[in-house]
Amino acid sequence: MPVLTRLLPSPVFVEIRPRALESLGGILADGRLSSSGRIAVAISPGSGRALRERLEPVLPGADWYDVADGTLDGAVRLAEAMRGGHYDALVGLGGGKIIDAAKYAAARVGLPVVAVATNLAHDGICSPVSILDNDAGRGSYGVPSPIGIVVDLEVVAKAPKRFVAAGIGDVLSNISACADWELSQRETGEPVDGLAVAMARSAAENLLRHPGGLEDQDLLTSLAEALVLSGIAMNIAGSTRPSSGACHEISHALDLLYPKRSAQHGEQVGLGAAFASHLRGERELTGRMVDRLRFHNLPVTADQIGFTEAEFTDAVHYAPNTRPGRFTILEHLDLSPSDIRDAYADYVQAVNS
Structure with missing residues (x-):
């Protein structure tokens, strides 16, 4: 009798623990995403930027991109800025708006995205959807879901x-x-x-x-x-x-x-x-x-x-x-x-x- 199975689309790695950010470089390398360190990091002007100084020694070869908001235009600008960078992956570091923008931008340039959440406000950290503000109000856009999830419990505990x-x-x-x-x-x-x-x-x-x-x-x-x-x-x-x-x-x-x-x-x-x-x-x-x-x-x-x-x-x-x-x-x-x-x-x- 044949055994029927299906492949389940899911993240390659999920790290949910205190001080997970300190291991981010090793997590990316162990996950075979970036042993070379060619990483783009999209950060929010708030929580993401505040963590940049802490993470730069962990990701010495990364390029950092400020994403001002969770708009469709902002996500498109991020994608255009990354073109030609020859990155292994994009890390979205921040709240839901930044992660949604990162997912959309990564889809446009064909990169896997790693969601590093600084708060737990909604299920965008792992969903195959980006919710982005546009000229008509707010839209939902289908995207590949993140290939990896990192949640530092000490960081999210400090969120509002x-x-x-x-x-x-x-x-x-x-x-x-x-x-x-x-x-x-x-x-x-x-x-x-x-x-x-x-x-x-x-x-x-x-x-x-x-x-x-x-x-x-x-x-x-x-x-x-x-x-x-x-x-x-x-x-x-x-x-x-x-x-x-x-x-x-x-x-x-x-x-x-x-x-x-x-x-x-x-x-x-x-x-x-x-x-x-x-x-x-x-x-x-x-x-x-x-x-x-x-x-x-x-x-x-x-x-x-x-x-x-x-x-x-x-x-x-x-x-x-x-x-x-x-x-x-x-x-x-x-x-x-x-x-x-x-x-x-x-x-x-x-x-x-």
Whole structure:
């Protein structure tokens, strides 16, 4: 009987531990990425630049590139600046915006990218997607996922606690995204990849049950591992389906309709996941999710991130337009603005009771 297997796209190496940055040169060489030391390093103007002095002795042959922001134009400029450099790899050192810019730039010039995260705000550290600001607002671009992940727990522990909390919100939204995917399978026959669901949902369930606070190193380790697993799940699925459902549609709608006022991505998708779970009638899950969001000082209602009930209603109504062809609870219910307003009022009453 033949044995059927598949190759799983995943990073060559994942280093999550204290003081991992001090071993970055050896990690790259041991991973057969750059024994010659011809590395390009993209850094943010904040956390990345602050670490350059510490890392220059570890990467003596590297060329350093400042990336001002997480825009499409900035990523294109980075790619053009690196052309002709004959590098072995690009290291993206910083927060999610810089890593997303590095992933996009590396794809344009055909280089593998290593994500060195200075915060854990969202699952971009391992995902096959770059979220970049453009002239129309914000766009998602398919890219190869990082070939290596390095998370220095001492560095991420110093990031603003709001960023850590946002990463938790992003991972928790996997639960809602997977439920939407399974709903689509029942209603439309869309195939579901069970392995991708198992990885994405397990990562989220671990954080849903984790008792640690934002300064707990064990929680930081679990969060970093969960973000990596979420990225691998998307690679397995060949799409963002395991981590992006109605929760992300709502977040993208807020970004598009109110670009000057959008909150952290993880804050928005955490709220979107809780509301989507409420729409699916999952009262116990909604309660557990809201409790965990509150535990980490994450928003559970729209006003907590600066949106009125009317604005949130408009965003939820517009949300399906952000991902044409994707079927979630929003497409399934096809709610009118007045229906959404009533459902949100019920949700607010439930979470505040």
